[in-house]
Amino acid sequence: MTDSELLQLIRQSQIFRGLDEATAKEAFQRSHQRSIAAGGAFIHQGDPALVFHILTQGHVKLVQVTPGGHEILTRFVKPGQEFGVISVLSGFENAMSAQAIDDCRALVWAGEVMAQLIERHTRIAFNAIRVLALRNLNMQRRYQELLTESVEQRLAQAVLNLLPTMGSEVDNGTLIDMPLTEEDLAELTGTTIYSVSRILNKWERAGIVVARRKRIVVCCPQALRSITTP
Amino acid sequence: MTDSELLQLIRQSQIFRGLDEATAKEAFQRSHQRSIAAGGAFIHQGDPALVFHILTQGHVKLVQVTPGGHEILTRFVKPGQEFGVISVLSGFENAMSAQAIDDCRALVWAGEVMAQLIERHTRIAFNAIRVLALRNLNMQRRYQELLTESVEQRLAQAVLNLLPTMGSEVDNGTLIDMPLTEEDLAELTGTTIYSVSRILNKWERAGIVVARRKRIVVCCPQALRSITTP
DNA sequence: CGATGAATTGACCGATGTCAAGTGGCGTGG
């Protein structure tokens, strides 16, 4: 990826959008690059939160493991999206790990550098506030869903949420263009691989999806939508 | 409450802490006051988010009602604490209502005023980012608890969380100094009034708490702590 | 072509929610 493509990418990111060219360039120049192979991790839960990332290639999942060993999948990240905002504050530790699903590259900023950028450029401060506020709304929605909706509804919702960001059109529907195991889905929706398997099979028999190991094609999003609101 | 007491209060709040006196005064001068009687609401879920509040008197609960009519109690607010940070961003609506539990007073800022203060004073921007980040961590913790812990564990955790902020010492233990119904606890922990009643009774039989309508005294916090981590 | 990780399927069970029918104390208003 060329420098100008990277610059382009960060100018469209949630954190650096709306900046004039000089500021965007300044931000870009203060980053460095980092590659992580599939299965590796950009950051580890429990480590001091020191760096901010914008993914430029591959897919990352943010995973939290509870004291009891339960894993919670918080979010998927695709190129252009960021993770590790907390690093702009000092004294925090990573609440989760960022695992590379496939081979990944990312731009990295030290937390203090990001803090300086925020100090100098109000727009970045507001962008950060917006990112955090949206994340809050999202967590609240998931909390609410976990509390009030059935496993099938939550699974349908989760799959639908993946479509706009991770979907790509194929002949018989929309493919979720990312290696996605049933275990991932279980950790994402707060259930077990057994329930996911049963539900996915039921959907496949109904012609709503086609699920083959690590690949899901959604044939009929409308049917999923009607499951979420019965 | 006198002006200088109010100024003192906001200088200790999460959002306005760490400011020099001139800036704190500026912030204070741009606020106005508002009173809401017990049972009323400062803000309503679904309305445009236009104002930021710092409570100066009474107790507020933040409540979200789901499409299915389920109520979720997100947070209690006591004097000195803030709510409605989202109002600094334009175009959002309130994700929840802020209901006065008893008679309340609060300082209020228009969202745009807060946005201006953030623009001019980096410290307030960082304070806002910190508040949102902490709230995120908190939501994640609750999500995780909901997923992995039993009702009894969550209830114990919730009661323990209320102690430092809402507790006041009485002869036989620590009173949660706020009208707190079992329904509130149910909405806070994501369960039903029936389960709360059964568990509270069990605890009372074990001498851990004393629960009388809307009042709870915790006699043995250590016992609760051992419930949360079995 | 075998090994490894992913997915499937059935049997079982337990924690909690649901529903119904109470009890009891506090406060208001006559």
Place this chain on the structure above:
DNA sequence: CCACGCCACTTGACATCGGTCAATTCATCG
């Protein structure tokens, strides 16, 4: 000041979703 009514809380019986465990099957990759 008493009584009535409301609202918080209680208690039991019952239903059920979905988690757990164990045993397989399947598919992909080296």
